[in-house]
Amino acid sequence: MEVYLDNNATTMVDPIVFEEMKPFFCETYGNPNSLHRFGAGTHPKMMEALDYLYTGINADDEDDIIITSNATESINTVIKGVWVDEILNGNKNHIVTSEVEHPAVTAACRFLEAQGVSVTYLPVNENGVIEANTVKENIKDDTALVSIMWANNETGKLFPIEEIGKICKEANVLFHSDATQAIGKVLVDVQKANLDFMSFSAHKFHGPKGVGGTYIKKGVKLTPLLHGGEQMGGKRAGTVDVASMVGMGYAMHLATNEMALAYEDNHVRKLRDRLENAILELPETLVIGGTENRTPNTTLISIRGVEGESMLWDLNQKGIGASTGSACASEDLEANPVMNAFGSDSELAHTGVRFSLSRFNTQEQIDYAIEVIVNAVKRLRNLSSSYAYAPKSHESGL
Numbered sequence: 001m002e003v004y005l006d007n008n009a010t011t012m013v014d015p016i017v018f019e020e021m022k023p024f025f026c027e028t029y030g031n032p033n034s035l036h037r038f039g040a041g042t043h044p045k046m047m048e049a050l051d052y053l054y055t056g057i058n059a060d061d062e063d064d065i066i067i068t069s070n071a072t073e074s075i076n077t078v079i080k081g082v083w084v085d086e087i088l089n090g091n092k093n094h095i096v097t098s099e100v101e102h103p104a105v106t107a108a109c110r111f112l113e114a115q116g117v118s119v120t121y122l123p124v125n126e127n128g129v130i131e132a133n134t135v136k137e138n139i140k141d142d143t144a145l146v147s148i149m150w151a152n153n154e155t156g157k158l159f160p161i162e163e164i165g166k167i168c169k170e171a172n173v174l175f176h177s178d179a180t181q182a183i184g185k186v187l188v189d190v191q192k193a194n195l196d197f198m199s200f201s202a203h204k205f206h207g208p209k210g211v212g213g214t215y216i217k218k219g220v221k222l223t224p225l226l227h228g229g230e231q232m233g234g235k236r237a238g239t240v241d242v243a244s245m246v247g248m249g250y251a252m253h254l255a256t257n258e259m260a261l262a263y264e265d266n267h268v269r270k271l272r273d274r275l276e277n278a279i280l281e282l283p284e285t286l287v288i289g290g291t292e293n294r295t296p297n298t299t300l301i302s303i304r305g306v307e308g309e310s311m312l313w314d315l316n317q318k319g320i321g322a323s324t325g326s327a328c329a330s331e332d333l334e335a336n337p338v339m340n341a342f343g344s345d346s347e348l349a350h351t352g353v354r355f356s357l358s359r360f361n362t363q364e365q366i367d368y369a370i371e372v373i374v375n376a377v378k379r380l381r382n383l384s385s386s387y388a389y390a391p392k393s394h395e396s397g398l
C-alpha cells in the first residue's frame with residue numbers, strides 16, 4: 001500500500017482540477033494578451049479563476065491578486081518591493097519577521113540585511129507561537145514591514161494574524177502574511193486580518209506546482225519584482241501560464257468553500273489525531289510545538305532514539321512518504337532550525353518526523369501507517385547504540 005503523508009511539501013493535483021486545466025494545452029492555447037480569438041478564448045476561464053481566488057481569500061473587488069510562479073516568488077515580490085518603496089525610496093529601514101518563517105522569507109530578509117536593512121526575527125513562545133504583543137513591542141518608527149506566516153509548515157501552528165493585523169493598522173505599518181500552509185486548511189480572510197499583502201502557492205491545496213499568487217490590498221503601492229510586458233497590469237511581467245492559473249483558481253474554489261473547510265476540520269483532523277495519538281503511546285515521544293492551535297492536517301513528532309532520516313527510509317521502504325521537516329531543508333542534515341526555535345534540545349532537533357495529511361487520505365491508510373511506524377520505531381530503537389529505554393513497571397519496553 002502507498003500512503004502519501006507529506007502534503008505540506010506538495011499535494012496531488014485534484015483530478016477535477018486537472019480536467020479544468022486540460023483544454024488550455026492543445027485547444028484554447030492562445031496567448032491571453034493576443035487580440036485575436038485564440039487569445040481571447042482564454043479570458044472567460046481566467047476571469048472565473050480570478051473570481052475564485054478573490055472569493056477564496058475574501059479579497060475586495062478593488063484589491064489586486066497577481067499570478068506568480070509560486071509562494072517563493074510572491075514572498076520575494078512583497079519583501080523586495082517594500083524595500084524599494086519604503087526603504088530605498090522612503091525613510092524606513094526595519095522589518096519585523098519571525099525565526100520560524102519559511103526560507104523564502106528569512107533568506108529574502110537576510111539579503112536585505114546585506115544591503116543595510118535592520119531585521120528583527122521574533123522567537124516563538126513556549127507554545128510555539130509568535131505572540132501579537134511581541135510584534136507590537138518590536139515595531140519602531142522606521143519599521144517598513146511586518147511579515148508573519150499564517151501557519152507554520154513544519155508544526156502546523158497557527159499564528160495570531162488578526163491580532164497582528166490590528167496592531168499593524170494602528171501603527172500604520174505594512175503587514176504581509178505567508179499563507180502558503182493556511183489556505184485550504186483554515187479560513188483565510190484578508191480583510192478581517194487587515195493584510196496589505198499575502199502570499200500563496202497552488203500546489204499546497206491540490207492545484208498545480210509552479211503557480212502562486214500575491215494579494216495586494218487596494219491603494220497599496222508595490223514595485224514589481226519582474227519587469228517586461230504589460231501582463232497583470234505591469235505588476236508581474238511575463239506570459240501567464242493560463243492552464244495553471246485556471247487550475248489554481250479551481251483548486252482554491254474546491255479547497256476553501258465552507259464544506260471543504262469543515263471536511264478538513266473534521267475528517268482530516270480525526271485522521272491526523274488518530275495517527276498522532278498512536279505514536280504518542282510509544283514512550284519518549286512528543287509533539288514539537290504542542291497540540292493546540294494547529295492546522296488540522298499536520299503533526300511534527302519527535303521520537304527519541306530514532307534519527308528522522310532513518311525513520312523516513314524505513315517508511316519509504318513500506319510505501320509511506322513523510323518528511324523530517326520542510327522539503328526544502330530535507331537534504332540538510334543539520335539540526336532542524338525550526339525545531340531548535342521551538343525549544344527542542346539538540347537531540348530532539350534530529351528526531352522530528354512531519355506527517356501532513358490531506359482530504360485524499362483514508363482511515364485504512366492511516367491504520368497501515370500506524371502499524372509501519374510502530375514497527376519501525378521498535379526496529380530502529382533496538383539498533384540504536386545511544387538509546388536505552390528503561391520501561392517503568394506499567395510500560396512495555398520498546
Ligand SMILES: Cc1ncc(COP(=O)(O)O)c(CN[C@@H](CS)C(=O)O)c1O
Binds near residue numbers: 070071073102104
Ligand atoms: C510556509 C511556506 N512558505 C513558502 C513555501 C514555498 O512554497 P513554493 O511553492 O515552494 O515557493 C513553503 C513550501 N514549504 C514546503 C517546501 S519547502 C515544505 O515542505 O514545507 C511553505 O511551507
